[in-house]
Each structure stands twice: as structure tokens, then as C-alpha cells.
Amino acid sequence: MSQLSFHHVTKRFSAVTALEDFSAVAKPGRITAFLGRNGSGKTTSMRILLGLADTTSGTALIGDRSYRELDHPLQVVGAVLDQGFHPSRTGRNHLRVVAAQAGLASNSRRIDDLLELVELTAAADRRVGGYSLGMRQRLSLAAALIGDPSALVLDEPFNGLDPDGIRTTREMLRSFADAGGTVLLSSHLLSEVAHSADDLIVIDSGRLVATGPVADIVRPGDDLEETFHSLIHPEGARS
Amino acid sequence: MKTLIKAELLKLRTAPALYVCAALASALTVAGVITNILLAGRSGAAPLGTVENVNKVFSVAAVSTMVALAVGITMLAGEYRHRTIVSAYLGEPRRGRVVVAKLITAGFLGAITGAVAFGLAVAIAVPMFAAKGVHHLHIDLARMWWGAVVASVCYGMLGVALGAVARNTTGAIIGAIVWVQLVEVGILQASLPALAKWLPTGAAVAITSSGEQTAHLLPVGVATIVLVGWAALLTTMSARLTISRDVH
Numbered sequence: 002m003s004q005l006s007f008h009h010v011t012k013r014f015s016a017v018t019a020l021e022d023f024s025a026v027a028k029p030g031r032i033t034a035f036l037g038r039n040g041s042g043k044t045t046s047m048r049i050l051l052g053l054a055d056t057t058s059g060t061a062l063i064g065d066r067s068y069r070e071l072d073h074p075l076q077v078v079g080a081v082l083d084q085g086f087h088p089s090r091t092g093r094n095h096l097r098v099v100a101a102q103a104g105l106a107s108n109s110r111r112i113d114d115l116l117e118l119v120e121l122t123a124a125a126d127r128r129v130g131g132y133s134l135g136m137r138q139r140l141s142l143a144a145a146l147i148g149d150p151s152a153l154v155l156d157e158p159f160n161g162l163d164p165d166g167i168r169t170t171r172e173m174l175r176s177f178a179d180a181g182g183t184v185l186l187s188s189h190l191l192s193e194v195a196h197s198a199d200d201l202i203v204i205d206s207g208r209l210v211a212t213g214p215v216a217d218i219v220r221p222g223d224d225l226e227e228t229f230h231s232l233i234h235p236e237g238a239r240s
Numbered sequence: 241m242k243t244l245i246k247a248e249l250l251k252l253r254t255a256p257a258l259y260v261c262a263a264l265a266s267a268l269t270v271a272g273v274i275t276n277i278l279l280a281g282r283s284g285a286a287p288l289g290t291v292e293n294v295n296k297v298f299s300v301a302a303v304s305t306m307v308a309l310a311v312g313i314t315m316l317a318g319e320y321r322h323r324t325i326v327s328a329y330l331g332e333p334r335r336g337r338v339v340v341a342k343l344i345t346a347g348f349l350g351a352i353t354g355a356v357a358f359g360l361a362v363a364i365a366v367p368m369f370a371a372k373g374v375h376h377l378h379i380d381l382a383r384m385w386w387g388a389v390v391a392s393v394c395y396g397m398l399g400v401a402l403g404a405v406a407r408n409t410t411g412a413i414i415g416a417i418v419w420v421q422l423v424e425v426g427i428l429q430a431s432l433p434a435l436a437k438w439l440p441t442g443a444a445v446a447i448t449s450s451g452e453q454t455a456h457l458l459p460v461g462v463a464t465i466v467l468v469g470w471a472a473l474l475t476t477m478s479a480r481l482t483i484s485r486d487v488h
Contacts (some may be wrong), residue, residue, distance in 0.1 A: 048486070048488075053264065083323065084330070089255050098327075099327050100253075101246060101247035101250050102243075102247035102338075
């Protein structure tokens with residue numbers, strides 16, 4: 002199983018520093034929630050981890066290798082970022098394309114199983130352009146799972162999902178982690194994260210603010226939302 | 241690489257752009273052939289069966305190259321437009337391999353487009369010429385056919401290069417048409433022919449034409465090298481750009 006790790010990562014875009022000496026780890030068998038305000042560096046970190054952006058300095062590793070060094074990356078890490086869809090392509094064909102470009106054997110049974118898992122069987126042969134936000138999100142999750150990976154990197158996976166979809170996704174992630182998988186997810190839904198996460202990484206303005214098991218970071222008597230605000234705004238913490 | 245090329249073909253088969261381009265190429269080829277035969281000798285057009293007229297009838301490369309260019313643009317700029325480029329690079333993070341697969345696929349489809357469009361033109365034109373009493377065509381059809389294939393291959397690859405730089409499908413296609421039809425054909429070939437013949441369209445016209453109009457163009461062999469050189473140069477430059485650029 003693959004540990005996901007950031008080692009002293011700095012990323013600068015011209016004059017803007019998106020990440021500054023950022024180090025953190027997401028461990029196998031755990032759901033690690035990546036928390037921070039908009040623009041805090043969460044998505045940039047995930048893009049660096051997935052080889053979509055370069056670091057200015059430092060490294061991000063899947064196990065002991067960078068994403069670009071993986072021979073069959075989708076069999077190691079599945080990701081939900083803001084991947085787009087060709088609106089004229091059906092949901093089933095989207096998954097066929099994702100499998101094909103990752104060099105995974107064309108397996109219609111696997112695709113059928115994933116479509117069933119994310120409850121898109123009935124809509125599988127409809128064009129994605131007609132899907133709702135929640136349906137697209139579920140299709141993204143199916144695509145992330147297509148290589149049967151040992152780690153998942155999910156940027157706002159609960160966005161657009163209805164309550165049933167949120168619960169199904171939460172249960173699926175729990176099963177994935179309980180089977181030894183690594184889950185790194187970002188979310189602004191702190192109540193959902195409180196239900197799901199084992200560990201936290203809190204980031205602000207590109208710098209690590211806190212990391213560790215939820216039980217060690219959230220003080221007794223506080224909830225995750227209170228703790229998050231006190232970490233991000235220590236000067237104005239409500240206690 | 242074979243897997244990536246298969247993936248590119250699957251992408252094209254499961255989206256409408258390829259079918260639209262194929263239909264457009266067929267329609268424009270048929271219309272061009274029929275129009276140039278029916279209007280021969282009228283309104284200043286060359287008489288039927290002359291080298292100039294036959295050259296015009298078989299100038300289908302003008303269509304096949306632009307269609308191949310549009311398909312090439314769609315293959316990469318379309319991925320940025322729909323943000324499917326993220327899935328493409330997650331599946332194969334060695335981006336150079338993705339770009340090379342697109343170039344090979346675009347070249348392959350360009351070859352098919354050039355060959356089929358020219359074959360279609362021959363299939364329609366030869367019986368029409370025969371019906372009007374023209375039984376011998378005074379041009380080297382085999383060379384023009386080969387020229388249409390080579391030019392379409394190069395333009396397909398140039399389309400991928402352009403798509404990598406522009407990342408905007410509509411803008412890239414409009415920009416390409418403006419460059420080819422207005423800048424190169426409309427302005428440079430008329431005002432600076434000595435320069436224009438060394439540019440991609442000038443070289444493409446040289447290898448896809450016969451008759452007097454080729455007199456001011458490069459010899460076929462040199463033109464082929466120039467066109468292939470442009471394709472190699474521009475695709476290398478754009479590949480380097482797309483490989484090193486962050487995907488946002």
C-alpha cells in the first residue's frame with residue numbers, strides 16, 4: 002500500500018508563493034482530510050503530487066517514487082480533481098477512454114461494476130453533457146477507481162452529491178481505507194470530514210498549520226469546525 | 241505507444257468531431273470536383289481537359305490538408321477545452337509519449353484523409369471527364385495523389401502543434417485558416433512569392449499541384465523536405481512547451 006508524502010515542497014507562480022516548505026504524510030489504512038481555506042494551496046499540492054505541476058523545490062512522493070516515475074499510475078493512485086468530460090461522450094465511453102489511455106486492458110465487466118458502484122448504470126449510455134453535477138462527480142469517482150488503485154487523492158469529492166451520494170461515498174472511502182488503502186481528500190464540508198477522517202492536514206497560505214490524528218488535533222469539547230477556525234485564525238479563536 | 245495510439249483513436253471514435261470532419265471533407269471534395277468540371281471554360285475558367293483545368297479538379301489537397309489540420313487541432317486543443325487533458329496526463333504522466341501518440345494518430349488520419357479524398361475525386365472526375373469526351377488527363381495523377389497524402393500527414397501533425405500552443409479549438413482553427421488562406425495564399429504568395437514558396441502552404445501547393453502554376457514554386461523533392469521540416473520543427477517546439485507547462 003502506498004503512502005503519500007510531501008517533503009519540503011515549495012511552489013512559486015511568479016511573485017506568488019502557493020506553497021512554502023510544505024511537508025505532510027497520508028498513511029495507508031487511514032482517511033486523511035486536507036483542510037484549508039480557498040487558495041491555501043490544497044489543490045496545488047494535489048496537482049504536484051499527481052505530476053500535473055512541478056515543484057519549485059522539494060518532492061512529493063507516492064510510496065518512494067514521484068507520480069511521473071510510476072509505470073502504471075492509475076493502478077497505484079486514483080484521483081478526483083477537476084477532470085473534465087467530453088460532453089458528447091457517454092459515461093461508459095468516458096471510462097473506456099480513461100482505461101485505454103492508462104494502458105489498462107479493456108474490461109467491460111470492470112466498467113459495468115464501477116458504473117453500478119457509483120449508481121450510474123441507468124445513465125451509462127447517456128452523454129455526459131446531460132449529467133448533473135452529482136452524476137459527474139460519481140463518474141469521476143468511478144474513473145479514479147478504474148485501475149483498482151491502492152491510494153485515492155480526492156479534491157472536494159462530496160461537491161454536488163445529494164445526501165445519499167455523500168453517505169455512499171463516505172462508506173466506500175471507509176471500506177477502501179479499512180482494506181489498507183490510502184485516502185487523501187480535501188473538503189470544505191467540515192461536518193462531513195468530521196464523520197470520515199482519521200487524520201488531518203491543515204494548511205493556510207501555503208504553510209502547514211497542523212497535522213496528525215483527528216483526536217490529537219481537535220480539543221476535547223470542541224468540534225472540528227471550532228478547531229479549524231482556531232487554527233486558521235489563532236488571534237480570533239472562539240473558545 | 242501502441243496503447244496510447246489506440247486510446248487516441250478511441251477518443252476520436254467516441255466524439256463527433258471526426259465524423260463532422262469526414263463529412264465535410266467528402267462534401268467539399270465532391271462539390272469541388274463537380275463544380276470545376278461543370279464550370280470549365282466559363283467565366284474565365286480554364287477549358288475542360290487542359291492541364292490547368294485538370295489540376296484544379298484534383299486540387300483536393302486544399303480540402304484534405306485543412307481538414308487534417310482541424311482534426312489535429314481538435315486532438316490537443318479539444319482536450320484543454322474540455323479539461324480531459326487532466327485525465328490524459330494522469331493516465332500517462334510522461335507527457336512526451338502522449339504528444340507523440342497524438343502526432344502519429346493525426347498523421348495517420350491525415351494520410352487516410354488525403355488518400356480517400358483524392359480517391360473520391362478520381363472516382364467522380366474520371367467518368368465525368370470521359371462523359372464529356374476527355375479520355376486522357378495530362379497530369380501525373382499518382383504524384384498528385386502522393387502529394388495530397390504527404391501534405392495531409394504534415395498538416396495533421398501541424399494541427400496538433402497548433403493545438404498545443406493555442407489550447408483553444410475555435411481560435412486555433414480560425415487562426416490557421418486566416419494564416420493559410422489570407423496571409424500565405426492571399427498576401428505572401430501574391431506579393432512575396434520568393435518567400436511564400438518556402439512556407440508550409442507554399443511547399444504543400446508545390447507537391448500537390450501540376451501545370452504552369454508550379455513554375456514559381458519549389459521543385460517537388462525540395463518542397464517535400466521543406467514541408468516535412470516545418471512539421472518537424474513546429475511539432476518539436478510545441479511538444480517541448482506542452483511537456484514543461486503546468487496543467488491548471
